[in-house]
Amino acid sequence: MRPIEASDKLQKIHSDIRGPVYEKSQEMRRAGIDILRLNTGNPATFGFKMPESVRNALLNHEEEAVAYCDARGMLKAREAIAAYHTSRGIAGVTPDDVYIGNGVSEVAEMLCASILNFGDELLMPRPSYSLWSNGAYLAGAKPVFYTCDEKSGWYPDVKEMEKLVTDRTKAVLLINPNNPTGAVYPPEVVREVVEFARRHELLIISDEIYDRLILDDLPYVSTASLAPDLPVVTTNGLSKSHLICGFRIGWLALSGPRELTAPISQCINKLCALRLCGNALAQLVVPAALEDEQSTREMCSPGGRVYEQREAACRALDELQAEGILSYNKPHAAFYVFPRVADHIVIKNDRQMAFDLLEQKHILLVAGSGFDWIDMQHFRLVLLPEPDELYKAVKDIGDFLRGYRQD
Ligand SMILES: Cc1ncc(COP(=O)(O)O)c(C=O)c1O
Structure with missing residues (x-):
């Protein structure tokens, strides 16, 4: 018997949040490597508690x-x-x-x-x-x-x-x-x-x-x-x-x-x-x-986790922006930012970049093409870790990008 043919309707379905780079991160975790998972907006995995x-x-x-x-x-x-x-x-x-x-x-x-x-x-x-x-x-x-x-x-x-x-x-x-x-x-x-x-x-x-x-x-x-x-x-x-x-x-x-x-x-x-x-x-x-509404409002006000994490990420992103490594628009809601890697760091395949970042810095994120984006220079960061950890993670991404080349 021939293999059962899959439905054509699913051919274009994609979810890079849980795609091949994610699969690789799971493999690394099974091998005992600690991965900072900035791929998904899942607050409880960063210690957020239900109200x-x-x-x-x-x-x-x-x-x-x-x-x-x-x-x-x-x-x-x-x-x-x-x-x-x-x-x-x-x-x-x-x-x-x-x-x-x-x-x-x-x-x-x-x-x-x-x-x-x-x-x-x-x-x-x-x-x-x-x-x-x-x-x-x-x-x-x-x-x-x-x-x-x-x-x-x-x-x-x-x-x-x-x-x-x-x-x-x-x-x-x-x-x-x-x-x-x-x-x-x-x-x-x-x-x-x-x-x-x-x-x-x-x-x-x-x-x-x-x-x-x-x-x-x-x-x-x-x-x-x-x-x-x-x-x-x-x-x-x-x-x-x-x-x-x-x-x-x-x-x-x-x-x-x-x-x-x-x-x-x-x-x-x-x-x-x-x-x-x-x-x-x-x-x-x-x-x-x-x-x-109070518990959500508190998280999003100065002193609240969502607010302070956004601020910490932006401090680090501002430093990388001043250095010419990337640029970004400050986010004003939710817990995501979608920075743009500077043109002199040529990225031909952004999924490969996400893969290399995972291997080198043990940080998992989703490349821009996972969001049907039009160029290879973007990635999404999830702003859910505590401020100090997030600041360090963004600086680590900067270190990675500073020396990064794709042939
Ligand atoms: C814009 C948007 N809509 C919908 C969802 C799905 O949310 P859920 O299925 O958990 O209600 C998400 C999840 O990240 C989202 O970002």
């Missing part, structure tokens, strides 16, 4: 989560999520517009399966966290990337979107705040994207999983709050804001005229029913977590 609000919500309530719950998610959790988005200015979100899944990852896949036909196009940012392009590929559709320009703070450029839109474009995706750039889009930029979607009658998808992790008191607007008359899907979750990636709690909320979103909700209802329900135990914590 007390979450712990208390879990304790003594487990009996409530023993049965399958509503396929869309527990009612109390969906009520809390609807109230959260309402408080962010999105009109008309009810618990019936909310679908809870095993992380944004699951609901993103459900959404792509629900809206994309073979050959359809999904406009999305690059650099880009690979979840959404993979969702498009899995649905047999095509991600079409608009470039976020580092010369303009990594903001999206609507003029480029205008050139990319075709009669197959189904939706436009914003990731705000952004992974991997740490950019927060000013309200006027978000408004431009909303107007673009309105002109072309596109669904807007707004991935806002980092909306509670904004630093420096930057103004922030939830996309759907600017588009009450348009169909918008907002995704969010507790993985990052409440440091519980492993709980797998994410959701999507539909907003806009119901007659426009009804076909999407019908499909998502079907997909939710197929998997019976999300993880009910984790859903127990949603109301308490969304009520507890």
Whole structure:
């Protein structure tokens, strides 16, 4: 018998966060080598603890989560999520517009399966966290990337979107705040994207999983709050804001005229029913977590870990920038930065660079091409280690780059 042929739909799927360089790092760890894992935004692996609000919500309530719950998610959790988005200015979100899944990852896949036909196009940012392009590929559709320009703070450029839109474009995706750039889009930029979607009658998808992790008191607007008359899907979750990636709690909320979103909700209802329900135990914590904005705010304020780690990384990056080794835009949200290695350090293959860094300095990171980026000079750093360790790691990366050549 011949080997079973794999599906073509998976050929383009990639996740460099857990790709070949990661595999090599696992091998090194098994051999007893200590690796600083800056490849994934997984706070608990750096000693971040879940907030007390979450712990208390879990304790003594487990009996409530023993049965399958509503396929869309527990009612109390969906009520809390609807109230959260309402408080962010999105009109008309009810618990019936909310679908809870095993992380944004699951609901993103459900959404792509629900809206994309073979050959359809999904406009999305690059650099880009690979979840959404993979969702498009899995649905047999095509991600079409608009470039976020580092010369303009990594903001999206609507003029480029205008050139990319075709009669197959189904939706436009914003990731705000952004992974991997740490950019927060000013309200006027978000408004431009909303107007673009309105002109072309596109669904807007707004991935806002980092909306509670904004630093420096930057103004922030939830996309759907600017588009009450348009169909918008907002995704969010507790993985990052409440440091519980492993709980797998994410959701999507539909907003806009119901007659426009009804076909999407019908499909998502079907997909939710197929998997019976999300993880009910984790859903127990949603109301308490969304009520507890304080713990996230503290982390992101001066003196808090997320803030101080960003500052430590930037101190080291500033020194490398002054030396001409790299340049970067200061991130204002989440825990990522996407620096650019100076041109005189020619990198022909950025995955090889990540591999060499791993071997020489025992630091694991993801190269820019893992984010569908257009050149070989970038990499993403995860800003989760404690400030001193992070400062040293960035300086070590500088030492590595200073002498680095690819033939
Ligand atoms: C922009 C963005 N969206 C979604 C996710 C997925 O989050 P989860 O599946 O844990 O909810 C991530 C994870 O890093 C992310 O960076």
